[in-house]
Amino acid sequence: MLTFKGALFFALVGIAFMIKNPLHKRGFLRAQGIITDYERGKKDGKEVFFARVKFPCKEEEILFTDDTPLRKKPTFGTIVDVLYDRKNPQHAEIEGNFSIIFPWIFILIAFIILIFNLKQYFIF
Numbered sequence: 001m002l003t004f005k006g007a008l009f010f011a012l013v014g015i016a017f018m019i020k021n022p023l024h025k026r027g028f029l030r031a032q033g034i035i036t037d038y039e040r041g042k043k044d045g046k047e048v049f050f051a052r053v054k055f056p057c058k059e060e061e062i063l064f065t066d067d068t069p070l071r072k073k074p075t076f077g078t079i080v081d082v083l084y085d086r087k088n089p090q091h092a093e094i095e096g097n098f099s100i101i102f103p104w105i106f107i108l109i110a111f112i113i114l115i116f117n118l119k120q121y122f123i124f
Contacts, residue, residue: 004117033081051070
């Protein structure tokens, strides 16, 4: 059975992943972008696609290639939510990518372990 030490471990791992990801480290801003193109690549011997997105930032437009591989070709003209680093707008991701959600999974696991352990102490 997982204990408070397990909850602490999962919380620390989640926080470490947040610190490692610059979007979490320095904070991020949101914008709406549009898919303008894609790049082809290979992953595990299968063809994948990486969306190229353009979004407005201050007085200029930023163009970046998202790092998340897609199995299907992205549709040109699709409007997507973008998260970008306020100090370096070129470092951006399409919102909803697993790297943004991933740290919170560990923190959620830690919270569930903590609730389960507290429940055992307070229920006779």
